[in-house]
Amino acid sequence: MNYLLTICYDGANYCGYQIQPNLKTVQGVLEEALKQVFGVSVKTYASGRTDAGVSALGQTVNFVADKKFKEYSLLGYLNTILPSDVRVLSVKYVPDDFNARFSAKQKTYAYNFYLSRIDKPYLNKFATRVGYTLDMQKLESELKSLVGTFDFTSLSSTDTQVESKVRTISNVRLVKSGEVYTAYFIGNGFLKNMIRVIMGTAFDIARGKITESFLEIIEHKNRKFAGKTAGAVGLVLVEVNYS
Amino acid sequence: MNYLLTICYDGANYCGYQIQPNLKTVQGVLEEALKQVFGVSVKTYASGRTDAGVSALGQTVNFVADKKFKEYSLLGYLNTILPSDVRVLSVKYVPDDFNARFSAKQKTYAYNFYLSRIDKPYLNKFATRVGYTLDMQKLESELKSLVGTFDFTSLSSTDTQVESKVRTISNVRLVKSGEVYTAYFIGNGFLKNMIRVIMGTAFDIARGKITESFLEIIEHKNRKFAGKTAGAVGLVLVEVNYS
Numbered sequence: 108m109n110y111l112l113t114i115c116y117d118g119a120n121y122c123g124y125q126i127q128p129n130l131k132t133v134q135g136v137l138e139e140a141l142k143q144v145f146g147v148s149v150k151t152y153a154s155g156r157t158d159a160g161v162s163a164l165g166q167t168v169n170f171v172a173d174k175k176f177k178e179y180s181l182l183g184y185l186n187t188i189l190p191s192d193v194r195v196l197s198v199k200y201v202p203d204d205f206n207a208r209f210s211a212k213q214k215t216y217a218y219n220f221y222l223s224r225i226d227k228p229y230l231n232k233f234a235t236r237v238g239y240t241l242d243m244q245k246l247e248s249e250l251k252s253l254v255g256t257f258d259f260t261s262l263s264s265t266d267t268q269v270e271s272k273v274r275t276i277s278n279v280r281l282v283k284s285g286e287v288y289t290a291y292f293i294g295n296g297f298l299k300n301m302i303r304v305i306m307g308t309a310f311d312i313a314r315g316k317i318t319e320s321f322l323e324i325i326e327h328k329n330r331k332f333a334g335k336t337a338g339a340v341g342l343v344l345v346e347v348n349y350s
Numbered sequence: 351m352n353y354l355l356t357i358c359y360d361g362a363n364y365c366g367y368q369i370q371p372n373l374k375t376v377q378g379v380l381e382e383a384l385k386q387v388f389g390v391s392v393k394t395y396a397s398g399r400t401d402a403g404v405s406a407l408g409q410t411v412n413f414v415a416d417k418k419f420k421e422y423s424l425l426g427y428l429n430t431i432l433p434s435d436v437r438v439l440s441v442k443y444v445p446d447d448f449n450a451r452f453s454a455k456q457k458t459y460a461y462n463f464y465l466s467r468i469d470k471p472y473l474n475k476f477a478t479r480v481g482y483t484l485d486m487q488k489l490e491s492e493l494k495s496l497v498g499t500f501d502f503t504s505l506s507s508t509d510t511q512v513e514s515k516v517r518t519i520s521n522v523r524l525v526k527s528g529e530v531y532t533a534y535f536i537g538n539g540f541l542k543n544m545i546r547v548i549m550g551t552a553f554d555i556a557r558g559k560i561t562e563s564f565l566e567i568i569e570h571k572n573r574k575f576a577g578k579t580a581g582a583v584g585l586v587l588v589e590v591n592y593s
Binding site: 117193282 | 358359360361362405406407425429434435436437438439460466468469470471472473474475476525527528529530532586588
């Protein structure tokens, strides 16, 4: 049986999604719970990693196991074992060749931030503070200029080990609720730190510290022309779509 | 000097705003910090209490002290002493007769919730889960029916010790961001648990468990006709306005 789980987690207390020895990771607690349920070690495949402190509303993970459980039984079973900051939202049977990462067609990420010279502890739980005055129209138009297919070498971590850094962003939206801004990104895939580098750079462009536009920065194919990697706390993996 | 502080706090780790012996409260940590700064005990007056687990983006607190500090110095000084989940956002000098509670003209509260049969840990940090299907149009129209001046005896805690339970709600708005709904309430004052009882009742009306309308429930002037008090985590004191 090839199972697909959709999971939600608060990344605040985890050293990221990916399993690491002696560190608390989401994959670690999930594989431990699966081992209890199936009685054997189970290898899982997620749609992608999330960094330390990054949360997910709809991360997807598949794994192959011999034992057949009813979807709802497995969901209930796992949720009684998992810590309360990780929940399985759904369980589905998927075809043998399905892989949560390689079968993914589209991902949606959200990045929450607020503007304030002083920390706002309530907002710090789910949003990144930006301490500068920003030209919000410029921020929005620059973010929207990223819709298209580009080589994102300038706008991702230098230690990304992938063959191609070309990705397609199909939609960017900036919305405001109360004093929290959320930038939504929909694309076919995102490189390591890509959204955090995009946001850090967008803040620097919108405050006038970087004078180049995103499209100019992309042209350099060099990470050093972009801004700082923005904080992890504002980032959420919202959903992963399969055709 | 009569000082007015605007403070922001994450209520998650506090037994409410109001000082209580041997319990961690926001007022407690604030008065401790003020004692360090002024060298004597300082009695503070907040715009109102918030329950255990309730947060504030803009709670207001005044106090009288002999020593004169520059606004910005006092702000910085307090923020170096206070725990990181309580921040002073601003300091102002106010007239001698100013009182954060009695001088308040208007308060804004927000209540965040999401709909899901299963807990979503990321959202649980700032929103209350509602596990039922709701008629959202009914929810919104019922909430908006509360705009006006009413006796809120049915829709507040029975152990409220005030002379009159008549309050005026001047505006109610329901907005959605991602999958989180936020109900905003603006009024001249709110009774103990009032917004949480309103929300718990609104959920019961919108799921068909309570068949009476808010206006019918208000007529009874009896708390037992309303629904459960909704969870504290979704509630935030957004701001307090003075003329």
